[in-house]
Amino acid sequence: MLLEIIDVFISGLINGSVYALMAVGLTLVYGVTKAFNFAYGSFYNLGGYFAWTLLIPLTIIGGYFSVFFMAIPFFFIVGYLLEKVLISPLRKYDDWEMKVMMLTLGLSLFMDFGYQSIFGPRIKSLPGIIEGTVQIGEIVLFQQDIVIFILSISGMLCFGWVLNNTRTGMAVQAVAQNPAGAQIVGIPKDFIFAATFAISTIMVGFGGILLCQKNFVDPMGSTDIMIKAWVITAFGGMGSIRGSLYAAFILGMLEAFVGWYFGMIHVQIATLTLLLVTLAIRPRGLMGRE
Amino acid sequence: MSLKRMLRILCGFYCVMGIMPLFFGGTDYIMNILIMILIWAVVASCWDVIMGFAGIFSFGQVAFYVVGAYASAILSVSLDIPPVFSIMMAGVITGLFGVLVGLPCLRLAGPYVALVTFAVHMTLVPFLRGPLGRAIGSGGSQGILTIPPIELFGLAFSSEQLVPFFYLTLSLTIICTLVLVLVIKSYWGTAFLALKDSENFAASLGISAFKYKLMVFALTSFITGLFGALYAHYVGMLSTKMLSMDVFTILMIMMVIGGIGKYPGVVVGAVITVTLSQLLAPLGMYRPLIMGAIVVVLVLFLRDGIISPIIRILSSWQRVGVEEE
Amino acid sequence: MRKTGLLAIIFTLVMLTTTSVFAADTIKVGVPLAATGAYAGSGDNYWKGIDMAINEINKGGGLLGKQLEVVRFDSQEFAPEIVMQGANYLCGKMKVASVHAGWAGWGQDIRAYGKYDAPFFCDDGAMPAVEVYKSDPEKYYNTYFITDTGGDQANSMFNMLTALPYDYPNKKIVIINTDDAWGMEVGDTLSKRFTKIGWKVAKRETVPYGTNEWGPILTKIRRINPAIIHIEIPSSQEVITFFRQFIKQPTDSILSYGWSITPLEVLTTLGKDADGIVGEMPAGMPAPKAPNAKSQAWVDQYMNIYKHPVPAGSWIAYTSVMAWAEAVKAVGDEYDFKAVNKHLKDVGYDGLQGKMKFGENNTLHAQPAAPIVHYQVQDGKLVALFTDPPLKPYGEYKFQVPRWIKK
Structure with missing residues (x-):
């Protein structure tokens, strides 16, 4: 029985790290730019298709190493351009938050079906980064899951550290808290917005590559990822990186234990009930601030 | 926009819609489109009143629509209540549901309302599909397959006979549209304008934002639920597929095309969106692709949707006409 | 000011009516499949079978001397009003002679196409759809379930x-x-x-x-x-x-x-x-070896065109197009729906794997030929x-x- 609980606990950790990976980009962008990116899941898939294109038809030398290396400039440029061309022109309107949501909703439609028309409606699979398992006593783990666990947590923690301890990070936070004030003290607000968006797009791209190689590249999968990421950010508190991290693991554990004890069919309703109750009591989520 | 102008546009629209069956009464394909335009126009209008007018950032519109549809379907199938009554009851239930959702969240700032309402939307899917939903008669994942048609004065209104159903929908649409126009142009409407301009100042004049928001929320939920119920009895079957992002996106596109807070605009938006979606249907997967691109372009370049430029062009024509005289 | 509404409606009308251009020397076949959304993959499987059959018939000189013309409709994720719209479009507006749908829903499709008479072949495979059929077998007489239920x-x-x-x-x-x-x-x-x-x-x-x-x-x-x-x-x-x-x-x-x-x-x-x-x-x-030479030739041809093994749905979708074509040939008029349906039901079809017949509830129950x-x-x-x-x-x-x- 104890062994079983440990096993489920590990499933929870794996779920949690996958969720953390999904949510990190969303919460960062929202925290700084207050732009809610509905096309989030589609960027996730862009990561998957990016890796697929390089690895399968182009059979790039260096495998995943090259993919990650090339992903950094690629996603930076995509994110930067997206912010400059599509989002920052909207910022001058007073209802720009709503406009951003609508624009990105349209964008996600465009991107999802763009993938479908380019890559076809069927799912694609990527080769694993690491194959193989690790055995500790009775418990067997995928090396892949361990990699995702380490990368997603360290990624988030690093990011939190940069935000809180470096000059650039503080500038980003200053813009997040008071854009006008930040500009007065000489922080290039527009650049910070675009750069944050670009950096978060890199994180999303990396997340997409990691997750798509664990599961699949699914042209219709973006809505699912959007919704999961959204649940986690809402639960953890919009814009709070640490909140998202907690939320990811709480929900991951909840999913594993409810699925194990009551059955998988009750997982979704349990998760969403927890979210609704939390929002009713603490509308800003676990760690959210005004 | 003045009340007179608004009414004229709407009156013109519904008059034209009203004579449509004379030309297309025999073509089910087009009648079906027309009925869906009428239904979507009202549902999208309600959303526009909430979002554009009352400034409530609600993402729960589709949820209310589905609650209305399921409520009426369950009442008429499980309890044998005649559809005429069950539709009214569904409206009331949805209105109450709206109040229930509104109570915790309407005091909050914009994005948080979106969070809570969208969470409600997402919770409905596993609820209706799961054992709890099955217990109240939602039919689980296959949904409800045998929703009876509406019977009124011994006549059956359903998808079998589209012309009578069209006129039934049209009359309900006109009533609900008038109610919405009255709301926009009434004391409530003025209150909202004041709240939008300066919430603090409005509050100091004794306008309670919360009270008015809750009232509008309840009213639009009621109307949305009513039309959800109408839709349920129209197509005769329901499933949780209605809660997919598809419907949500289509409604959103209607608002973007029509212009948020430009009231009759959204009605034109509904016409254009449904038509466009039908015209592009033969293109398969390029349909959503094009729709998505349209949304992006419209949001960027036509901030008030399509109705403002149309009005501008039309009034410039009128001016030219006057000058020539 | 009512011109705005008027304009929008005129626009709608013009666009809707201009799309229906008729060409009389072809036979239209309706294919409502999921081309977008979660079921696009299965839609693709059926489409490959249907497409193969249509090409084969057209290459062989067509049906009753006329070429077949496919009219596709994207049924997306089978929302009831979309399915209804598909039926009204294909049968009502385009006047197709038969409908080949693959998986088309769980009952909403039976209702939608039951309003018309053109033979409707679907692969719903679940009881709710059959229940809808059973509620009024006379009305839904043109429905054919091409596989057994779950x-x-x-x-x-x-x-x-x-x-x-x-x-x-x-x-x-x-x-x-x-x-x-x-x-x-x-x-x-x-x-x-x-x-x-x-x-x-x-x-x-x-x-x-x-x-x-x-x-x-x-x-x-x-x-x-x-x-x-x-x-x-x-x-x-x-x-x-x-x-x-x-x-x-x-x-x-x-x-x-x-x-x-x-x-x-x-x-x-x-x-x-x-x-x-x-x-x-x-x-x-x-x-890997088909039961007879005819079937093997078909499998080879399939692999040749699409470069992958035959997935579920392809073969039976192909067969249902062929079965319908056979019935039309026997009747001699693609729009004599009563006779075509009667032929389909009474005579069945001699397929690649042998003679098959639709049984109870118009279902192609498992049988040696299928x-x-x-x-x-x-x-x-x-x-x-x-x-x-x-x-x-x-x-x-x-x-x-x-x-x-x-x-």
């Missing part, structure tokens, strides 16, 4: 599992199925049948689509160590992730995948790793072990005990 297929799976030349180490089965009509039907039938012969259904798990983390379920399965694990999820992702996570620490169980073995991606992704899994395909084509085929994955390919009915071993292919079962 319950009937599950009975066949049960027969196959109990007939496997293998000694089960215990009498415990774990059943995992989706929460839709199809999954529930199969799960219910299997658990009833196995309980009856004294087995224990040690775990029955209903899962939503999109389940990709199987840890908690596998934990329970490992403790149970059942003789059979049956998975009924008609979607490739879930069954692939299940297998990957299962094989990491397997139990001594026969993995029975039911219909879930058929999505194309399962084998292309898992390849030889999947060796040992058993599953079925309704109205299927036995493989059998349920039970496969095992061997060397990365589907190998037919049994055909049903009658349940009998197919060719000289032999069941292999999966490699993960400790002897």
